[in-house]
Amino acid sequence: MSSGSKTYIVEHLDPELGAWSELEYLAIARESHEAGSNFCLSSLPPAFKVPEALTKIPSFTAETRGVEELYASDKSRVCLLDPAAASDLSPEDGNKFDAFLFGGILGDDPPRDRTSELRKKGFEGRRLGPVQMTTDTAVRVTRMVVEGKTPLKEIPYLDHPELKFNEHESTQMPFRYVKGEDAKPIMPEGMVELIRKDSDKAIDDMF
Template sequence: MADINPLPGKTFVVEHLDPELEAWSSLEYSAIASECHATGAQFLLSSVPTSLKLPTNLQGAKGLNVETRGIEDIYAAEKDKVCLLDPSASKDLSPEDGDAFDIFLFGGILGDDPPRDRTSELRKKGYQGRRLGPVQMTTDTAVRVTRIVVQGRIPVDEVPYLDHPELKINNNESTQMPFRYVKGEDGRPIMPEGMVDLIIKDSAKGLDDLL
């Protein structure tokens, strides 16, 4: 596992709370690593079991550090600099939080539908919490929005969003995503490379099971 080498900017940490790593999670993590690297930040995937073999797209990914230790051990001396992105927090994330915190913590997997409040496991550890609004986000979207707010200094309610977009599976079928996404310059939701194909493939598989 890689040691942590501080980079300019902020550190975004996803505490991996599952014994496995699903294909869609690996796509999200790859997107987070790429975007963090491009903006001078770093992405830390913590609490990764030693038995978990990273998929090819994450092995050697720029901007990604992987740790078997949990957040409490890694940042034991910097707890006051850690901000937990928590849907149940009483205060929304603000650009000023970029001055107060250096580490932004996310509990995997945020993208559960319906939400299972996996973040509660981290909330109990006593980190200061901030909210990203009322609509459920995927993990990569939550990190993306946090970067936009604390590094881009844009208020969370001024980020351009698309809520519950529909993805076309074929000429006759579409599926509605139950999450909020950042709206791209092309007017479409920003999603990790390969995610739409994976969603369509899984949706088509589910439709076949119904036939």
């Protein structure tokens, strides 16, 4: 992993990878690579099959080891993005931490406190705000703050946007997104098509 760059880590925690999560992880990997950062999936079960598209992104790594083993020598350099943390993420945290850890909680609706397991391991935590984000949004926001030095409150958000597929079909997303230059939520490539195709399913079933 390149020196001086940031590493974004998602503890995957599940034996399989849903279509939704795969698109999110591809977006995280591509955007991290473009920014000169690294993306790691940790705690992967031994039988976990990493999608070929992910393996082709140079700054992506897949790890069966957990983050506490990867950073055993210096836990203080790892920031846990934690809704229950005492303080919000700030641009200054880019100087304090090398790695930013996401526990799989951010894409869940309703949220499951999976981050609590990581909290118990002693990593220092920071909040991203009160509204649930998808995992790729959480990483995107974190990178905007710690690498782009943009305060959380200055990031343009769209909360619970409605996706219109045609004049008869639409669905409201239960998450916060970053607003793109086209005023639409920034979402992974292929995500809108996946949601439209699966709009008769519960959001939970797509992860």
